[in-house]
């Protein structure tokens with residue numbers, strides 16, 4: 001969702017979160033900020049989602065592999081993103097999301113999470129607010145990970161919100177981002193005058 005400040009994007013994301021059937025999806029809510037890196041924000045959200053998936057018998061093995069991938073990912077990225085503050089001590093698996101390159105590791109991680117979601121017969125829904133704050137290389141990594149996951153038809157979806165410039169920023173980060181996402185434009189539902197009377201009532 002793209003739209004100017006105050007049009008209600010966050011209010012809509014919150015509505016999605018509350019109206020989602022949480023028995024059918026694993027919905028995680030992440031608020032981007034200027035001061036935090038994307039890996040540090042995604043790590044605890046993915047941790048929670050994988051723990052929930054691991055309670056489903058059919059998904060135990062793939063969720064456990066996802067948790068090992070997450071542990072390797074957090075360790076491998078800590079050198080670059082010192083704000084990653086979760087301690088995960090799942091046995092790492094050599095070669096899984098651990099080469100230190102954000103693009104490749106986030107892709108490997110998201111593939112594991114997507115596989116766990118599929119095994120659990122659920123879908124991971126990432127509700128990501130204020131995407132304009134995500135640094136371009138980090139945004140590029142997220143887009144390429146989602147692209148790969150969608151090629152593999154794994155059940156992972158991003159519902160993002162941000163100021164109108166996120167469309168151009170996503171396109172700069174990865175040229176195919178323009179075609180990969182819908183960019184619904186959010187307008188204020190009711191335009192109020194300074195005395196609080198809906199504009200339509202004055203026409």
Ligand SMILES: Nc1ncnc2c1ncn2[C@@H]1O[C@H](COP(=O)(O)OP(=O)(O)OP(=O)(O)O)[C@@H](O)[C@H]1O
Nearest residue numbers: 003004005006007008009010011012162163189190
């Ligand atoms: N359709 C709506 N119904 C009720 N309240 C709304 C609606 N749209 C916006 N608001 C209210 O307007 C204020 C701003 O909305 P919100 O924070 O969702 O905007 P935003 O688009 O996320 O802004 P920003 O770009 O600054 O993050 C909030 O107090 C919110 O509750």
Ligand SMILES: [Mg+2]
Nearest residue numbers: 009010129130
């Ligand atoms: Mg907002």
